[in-house]
Amino acid sequence: MEFRSDINALRAVAVVSVVLFHFGLPVFFGGFVGVDVFFVISGFLMTGIIIKGLHEGRFSLLRFYASRSRRIIPALAVMCFALLVFGFIYLPLEDFRDLAKGIKNSLFFGSNFYFAGDGGYFDAPLSENWMLHTWSLSVEWQFYMVYPILLIVLHRFLGFRGVKITLVLIAVMSLVLSVYVTSYNATYAFYMLPTRAWQMIAGGLVFLFPLALSKAQGRFFEVLGLSFIFISVYFFSEELLWPGYLALLPVVGAVLVIYGNSSSRFSRNRLLQFVGKISYSVYLWHWPLVVFLYTCGLLGSLYAVTAGIALSFVLGAFSFYLIESKESMLPSALRMLGKYLLVVISVAGVSAAMASAAKKYPDIRFPYVEFGQPDYRSKYFSQECFPNDYKAAECKLGEGEVSVILFGDSHAQSTAAAVQLVNKSAALSWARGGCPTLLNFSMRDKKLEDVCRAFVRDKVNILADSFNGIPLVVFNHFSLYLDQSRDNDFKVYFNGDANQGGDGLYKDYRREYVSTICELSVNRPVFIVRPVPVMPFSVYKGLNLQKKILGENADIAISLDEHVKRNHEANLAIDEARKECNVKVLDPAPYLCPDGKCLGSYNGKPLYYDDNHLVDAGNDLLKELFIDVVR
Structure with missing residues (x-):
C-alpha cells in the first residue's frame, strides 16, 4: 500500500x-x-x-x-x-x-x-x-x-x-x-x-x-x-x-x-x-x-x-x-x-x-525489599469460622457471649476490628464479599447473584427466629453495587432491566434497601454504617512506588467532597431507611476524613488492605464510632 x-x-x-x-x-x-x-x-x-x-x-x-x-x-x-x-x-x-x-x-x-x-x-x-x-x-x-x-x-x-x-x-x-x-x-x-x-x-x-x-x-x-x-x-x-x-x-x-x-x-x-x-x-x-x-x-x-x-x-x-x-x-x-x-x-x-x-x-x-501488603486478618481478636454454603466469612469473633452481629459484604469483615476494639464480649460476623444487603435484586454476575440472594435470605430468616434484642450492624461497599461502569459485574439492577441506570435504578435500590432493613429491624436495634471512603488505588502499592522511585513518603488521601459525591445515592438510601425503619446510622467520615481529607495512609502507614478494605491501622481510628453499639 x-x-x-x-x-x-x-x-x-x-x-x-x-x-x-x-x-x-x-x-x-x-x-x-x-x-x-x-x-x-x-x-x-x-x-x-x-x-x-x-x-x-x-x-x-x-x-x-x-x-x-x-x-x-x-x-x-x-x-x-x-x-x-x-x-x-x-x-x-x-x-x-x-x-x-x-x-x-x-x-x-x-x-x-x-x-x-x-x-x-x-x-x-x-x-x-x-x-x-x-x-x-x-x-x-x-x-x-x-x-x-x-x-x-x-x-x-x-x-x-x-x-x-x-x-x-x-x-x-x-x-x-x-x-x-x-x-x-x-x-x-x-x-x-x-x-x-x-x-x-x-x-x-x-x-x-x-x-x-x-x-x-x-x-x-x-x-x-x-x-x-x-x-x-x-x-x-x-x-x-x-x-x-x-x-x-x-x-x-x-x-x-x-x-x-x-x-x-x-x-x-x-x-x-x-x-x-x-x-x-x-x-x-x-x-x-x-x-x-x-x-x-x-x-x-x-x-x-x-x-x-x-x-x-x-x-x-x-x-x-x-x-x-x-x-x-x-x-x-x-x-x-x-x-x-x-x-x-x-x-x-x-x-x-x-x-x-x-x-x-x-x-x-535485595536491596529493593518491598514493604509488604498489610495483613487483612486482624490481630485484635481471635476468631472461629464455620463452614457454609455461601463461601462467606461466618465467624465468632472474640470470647464470651455474642453481644453484637456484624452483617454485610466484605466491609463487615474488614471493619470488624473497630467494633471488637470496644466490645468486651464476642461478635458474630456474617460477611459475604460482593453481596449487597438486599433481598430481591439482579446482578450482572448471575452465579454470584444466586449466592448473594440465598445468603441474605438465610440470614434474614435466622434473625426472624433468634438473636432477639442483639444489636445488628450492617456494612456495605455501596458504590460497588451502584457503579454503572461497563466492567463492573457487581452492579445491581431491578425489574429484569440489565441496562437500568440513573434515577430509575436509584429509586428501585432505595425501595429494596429500605424493605430489607425494615425486615431486619423487627426484633433488634439496627445500626447502618455509612460507606467507608474508597481510595482510587491500592494504598500500599502507591506508598511502595513513592518511596522506592520518588524517594517520598507522602500520605495518600482523597477529598471529603469526592467521598460524599461518590456515595450520594447510597446515603440517600440509608437516610430513607433510618426514617422508615427507626434504625440508627453511624458515619465513619468524621474519623477517617479529618480536615476535609479522607486518609488512605497515616504517617506513611497504610490504613487499607487495598483501596477499600480497612486494616487494623484504619480500624484504630474508627473504634470510637461503635461505642454506643456495644454499651
Missing part, C-alpha cells in the same frame, strides 16, 4: 485521543474511541495489501504474517522486557508475578481473553494492570491471523464480487452481535474479536467500494469525518456501554476521512505526520506511565501528568527510531517468522523464569 498522509494524520488524532483520555485530561472523556479509529485504519490497510496481492497473483500468507510480526513484535518485546526489569526491582512480589503473566499473555496475543474473563473480588483494578493496553494488539493480531485466510478462500471460490458481498454480511453480523452482546455483557463485547471485527472490516469496505470524489467532496468527507470523531471524543464517556451502536459514530468518522483522501492542512500538518509516524510506540509506552502515576496517586497532579504525556512521546520517538525503523524484511519470510517467534519465546521465558525465581528466592531482589 502506498503511503497516505491523511491516514497518518488520522493515526495521530487516534493516539492523541487515547493518550490524553488515559491521562485524565478534561474534554477527552471519550478519547478511548481512538482505538476504534485504529481498527478502521488497520482494516483498510490490510484489505488493500491482501486484495492487491491476490489480484496480482503474488500474495504470500507467510510474508504477510512476517510483515505484521516485524511491525508489532520488536517494539512490544522491548517494552515488555523493560517493564519486566522495572517490575522485578520495584513491584511487590504478587504484582510482579501478575505483570509476568500479563507479559506472556501479551506476547502470545491473548491478553484480550484474560481481560474479558471474570475477575476476583480482591483482584487489582484494571487501572493498575501494566499490560491492559495490549488487549487491542491481541484483537488486531487475531484479526490478522484469520482475515487473509478468509479472503484467500473467498477470492478463490467466489471471486472479487463474492468477497465484497461476504464481507458486508460479516460486518453487519458482527455489528448486530456487538450491539446485542454489549447490552448484557459489555466487558466481553469490549475486548473480543467477534464484536470488534466489524470495525476493521468497515475499513476494508472503504478499499473494496471506492468512491470517485472531487477535491471539494473529499474535503467535505474529511471535515465531516473528523467532526464525528471529535464529537465522540468530547461527548462520550467510559460510563457508556461500549462498543455497541454508539461506536458507529467514530467508525463512520474514520471511514469518511479515509474516503476523503484529501491533501488538506490536516493531512499536511508536520506535527501530525510526526505523531502519526510514532503512534504505535507512543501507544505502547503511554499506558505504563499512566499506571505508574495512578498507583502513586499523581494522576491529579498537573505537573506529573504533563511530564507523563511528554515522556510518552519521547519514549515513543526513541522506540520508533531505535527499534521500529531498524527492522527490515529478510529475504525468507519463514526465517523472519522464526526470528520473531524466538524473540517472543525468549522474552516470555525470561519473564516466567524471573517470576519463579523471585518467588522462590525473594532475597535476590
Whole structure:
C-alpha cells in the first residue's frame, strides 16, 4: 500500500485521543474511541495489501504474517522486557508475578481473553494492570491471523464480487452481535474479536467500494469525518456501554476521512505526520506511565501528568527510531517468522523464569525489599469460622457471649476490628464479599447473584427466629453495587432491566434497601454504617512506588467532597431507611476524613488492605464510632 498522509494524520488524532483520555485530561472523556479509529485504519490497510496481492497473483500468507510480526513484535518485546526489569526491582512480589503473566499473555496475543474473563473480588483494578493496553494488539493480531485466510478462500471460490458481498454480511453480523452482546455483557463485547471485527472490516469496505470524489467532496468527507470523531471524543464517556451502536459514530468518522483522501492542512500538518509516524510506540509506552502515576496517586497532579504525556512521546520517538525503523524484511519470510517467534519465546521465558525465581528466592531482589501488603486478618481478636454454603466469612469473633452481629459484604469483615476494639464480649460476623444487603435484586454476575440472594435470605430468616434484642450492624461497599461502569459485574439492577441506570435504578435500590432493613429491624436495634471512603488505588502499592522511585513518603488521601459525591445515592438510601425503619446510622467520615481529607495512609502507614478494605491501622481510628453499639 502506498503511503497516505491523511491516514497518518488520522493515526495521530487516534493516539492523541487515547493518550490524553488515559491521562485524565478534561474534554477527552471519550478519547478511548481512538482505538476504534485504529481498527478502521488497520482494516483498510490490510484489505488493500491482501486484495492487491491476490489480484496480482503474488500474495504470500507467510510474508504477510512476517510483515505484521516485524511491525508489532520488536517494539512490544522491548517494552515488555523493560517493564519486566522495572517490575522485578520495584513491584511487590504478587504484582510482579501478575505483570509476568500479563507479559506472556501479551506476547502470545491473548491478553484480550484474560481481560474479558471474570475477575476476583480482591483482584487489582484494571487501572493498575501494566499490560491492559495490549488487549487491542491481541484483537488486531487475531484479526490478522484469520482475515487473509478468509479472503484467500473467498477470492478463490467466489471471486472479487463474492468477497465484497461476504464481507458486508460479516460486518453487519458482527455489528448486530456487538450491539446485542454489549447490552448484557459489555466487558466481553469490549475486548473480543467477534464484536470488534466489524470495525476493521468497515475499513476494508472503504478499499473494496471506492468512491470517485472531487477535491471539494473529499474535503467535505474529511471535515465531516473528523467532526464525528471529535464529537465522540468530547461527548462520550467510559460510563457508556461500549462498543455497541454508539461506536458507529467514530467508525463512520474514520471511514469518511479515509474516503476523503484529501491533501488538506490536516493531512499536511508536520506535527501530525510526526505523531502519526510514532503512534504505535507512543501507544505502547503511554499506558505504563499512566499506571505508574495512578498507583502513586499523581494522576491529579498537573505537573506529573504533563511530564507523563511528554515522556510518552519521547519514549515513543526513541522506540520508533531505535527499534521500529531498524527492522527490515529478510529475504525468507519463514526465517523472519522464526526470528520473531524466538524473540517472543525468549522474552516470555525470561519473564516466567524471573517470576519463579523471585518467588522462590525473594532475597535476590535485595536491596529493593518491598514493604509488604498489610495483613487483612486482624490481630485484635481471635476468631472461629464455620463452614457454609455461601463461601462467606461466618465467624465468632472474640470470647464470651455474642453481644453484637456484624452483617454485610466484605466491609463487615474488614471493619470488624473497630467494633471488637470496644466490645468486651464476642461478635458474630456474617460477611459475604460482593453481596449487597438486599433481598430481591439482579446482578450482572448471575452465579454470584444466586449466592448473594440465598445468603441474605438465610440470614434474614435466622434473625426472624433468634438473636432477639442483639444489636445488628450492617456494612456495605455501596458504590460497588451502584457503579454503572461497563466492567463492573457487581452492579445491581431491578425489574429484569440489565441496562437500568440513573434515577430509575436509584429509586428501585432505595425501595429494596429500605424493605430489607425494615425486615431486619423487627426484633433488634439496627445500626447502618455509612460507606467507608474508597481510595482510587491500592494504598500500599502507591506508598511502595513513592518511596522506592520518588524517594517520598507522602500520605495518600482523597477529598471529603469526592467521598460524599461518590456515595450520594447510597446515603440517600440509608437516610430513607433510618426514617422508615427507626434504625440508627453511624458515619465513619468524621474519623477517617479529618480536615476535609479522607486518609488512605497515616504517617506513611497504610490504613487499607487495598483501596477499600480497612486494616487494623484504619480500624484504630474508627473504634470510637461503635461505642454506643456495644454499651
